[in-house]
Amino acid sequence: MTSDLTAIRRTVSRWKKGSEGPVLIGGPVTSEPERALEKTKADIAVVGEAELTLNELLELGLSKSDSPSENDLKNVQGIAYRGEAGIVFTGLRPVMARSIYDSLVPSTEIITDYPLYRSARVYVEVLRGCSNYHRTTLSLQHTCSGCDLCQEGSLEERYYCPDGIPPGCGYCSVPSLYGPPRSRFVNRVVNEVRGLLDKGVRRLVLSAPGFLDYGRDLLVEPQPLTDPRHPEPNYGAIEGLLSELNKLDAIAEGKASLMIENIKGNLVTERAAKVLGRYLKGTPVNIGFETGSAEHSLRLGRSSTPRENLTAIRRLRHAGMKPYAYFIHGLPGQTSVTVSETVKTIDTSVEAGASRIILYRFQSLPMSAFQNEPGAPPASRDPLSKGIQDAARRANRRLKENLLGTEIDVVIAEPYDRDRRFHVAYPMLHGPVVLVEGVEVSAGDVFRVVVEELVSDRIVKGRPVDAMF
Numbered sequence: 001m002t003s004d005l006t007a008i009r010r011t012v013s014r015w016k017k018g019s020e021g022p023v024l025i026g027g028p029v030t031s032e033p034e035r036a037l038e039k040t041k042a043d044i045a046v047v048g049e050a051e052l053t054l055n056e057l058l059e060l061g062l063s064k065s066d067s068p069s070e071n072d073l074k075n076v077q078g079i080a081y082r083g084e085a086g087i088v089f090t091g092l093r094p095v096m097a098r099s100i101y102d103s104l105v106p107s108t109e110i111i112t113d114y115p116l117y118r119s120a121r122v123y124v125e126v127l128r129g130c131s132n133y134h135r136t137t138l139s140l141q142h143t144c145s146g147c148d149l150c151q152e153g154s155l156e157e158r159y160y161c162p163d164g165i166p167p168g169c170g171y172c173s174v175p176s177l178y179g180p181p182r183s184r185f186v187n188r189v190v191n192e193v194r195g196l197l198d199k200g201v202r203r204l205v206l207s208a209p210g211f212l213d214y215g216r217d218l219l220v221e222p223q224p225l226t227d228p229r230h231p232e233p234n235y236g237a238i239e240g241l242l243s244e245l246n247k248l249d250a251i252a253e254g255k256a257s258l259m260i261e262n263i264k265g266n267l268v269t270e271r272a273a274k275v276l277g278r279y280l281k282g283t284p285v286n287i288g289f290e291t292g293s294a295e296h297s298l299r300l301g302r303s304s305t306p307r308e309n310l311t312a313i314r315r316l317r318h319a320g321m322k323p324y325a326y327f328i329h330g331l332p333g334q335t336s337v338t339v340s341e342t343v344k345t346i347d348t349s350v351e352a353g354a355s356r357i358i359l360y361r362f363q364s365l366p367m368s369a370f371q372n373e374p375g376a377p378p379a380s381r382d383p384l385s386k387g388i389q390d391a392a393r394r395a396n397r398r399l400k401e402n403l404l405g406t407e408i409d410v411v412i413a414e415p416y417d418r419d420r421r422f423h424v425a426y427p428m429l430h431g432p433v434v435l436v437e438g439v440e441v442s443a444g445d446v447f448r449v450v451v452e453e454l455v456s457d458r459i460v461k462g463r464p465v466d467a468m469f
């Protein structure tokens, strides 16, 4: 991630002490490839979708010890590398067609190389890209001439903005980097999940910038899904995927859990909430508000209004899920009015059933419409942002207190390094990190614990009441 530049630099420097071979980096951090290479001292940056680029590099002789020649590298689309005359960027590779994307089979073997894979959340991609092709009108760099194509145009017309404003929410680079959604077929996802369960993975997250976009692309194919609101979710595709996954033994028997990440509030119809609740009861789901002001939301280029998000939270809660509400402080366009509306919306979202408030600080991302805006200062240095932070903290404290005395199922991760009497455990479904005392356990064991003490904002202590498996 872009925020991981320093961690990447440290990793590259350690790596280079033990290896002569080339270092490749990828992910959103490389959407500003020259900077990423300069700061991290890596040799090659892979920009955007990486799979085809990596295949090409391997065919050209990339190996643990060797890099392809500069002559070869300059013909590979989607990379930046250190050439004789400085850093060279070969330009973006077009996003993959769905059929190609869906034919790629991720490894399920490699997971055991990660030390905590039995207790970690393991992400399985079910779709790539985002359907929000609205544009922000808050970018300092671009002026919106008001043609309204991104709100009212056909799916093809929404793709390009005549004023050159990057698509999507102003602070986000997902549509620019990964294009509109392309979904994977059910059997591909099921095979991957089965492979991971066989290796001992316990907590699986179906990853997507918007899970309710799953299969919506199929409803408009061959046109690109560039409308975040129409058509409605593809209920059949979503139900087909979730029901097949729920038939897998470990999931059916409760030995492993299945979760989703983000959904767009405007797509949470009554029917969508019911389908999700049927298969994902008790699991968290993220709803991005980012601001509590309807006008600010529209100007940011968001697909849903705060009111729609509140309705989504009520519906999801009613369906038995644990919605988390996301906000960002320090966004372009933040004023005392947007802050007071955001503070109100934080409280209302808790009343509506939000299980947790997550607050981020605005950071400008390369390839987003706000890429040239300055990042926000910490909330402690900005009275307006501080107002939002205080509201989020108050709300989370109230929610955490409700946890005392409740029982949750957790999976043991590792001994707690600050106090060896305890083990760190993660909730199977939803909740904070739990410190479990005095049990003979090993990584991957699942316990039911009762929450006895709040340690901090993120940690509680729990007493085992039952070994589950």
Ligand code: SF4
Binding pocket: 130, 131, 132, 167, 168, 169, 172, 173, 174, 175, 209, 210, 264, 288, 302, 303
């Ligand atoms: S924040 Fe979400 S909805 Fe907005 S553009 Fe990014 S991925 Fe799409």
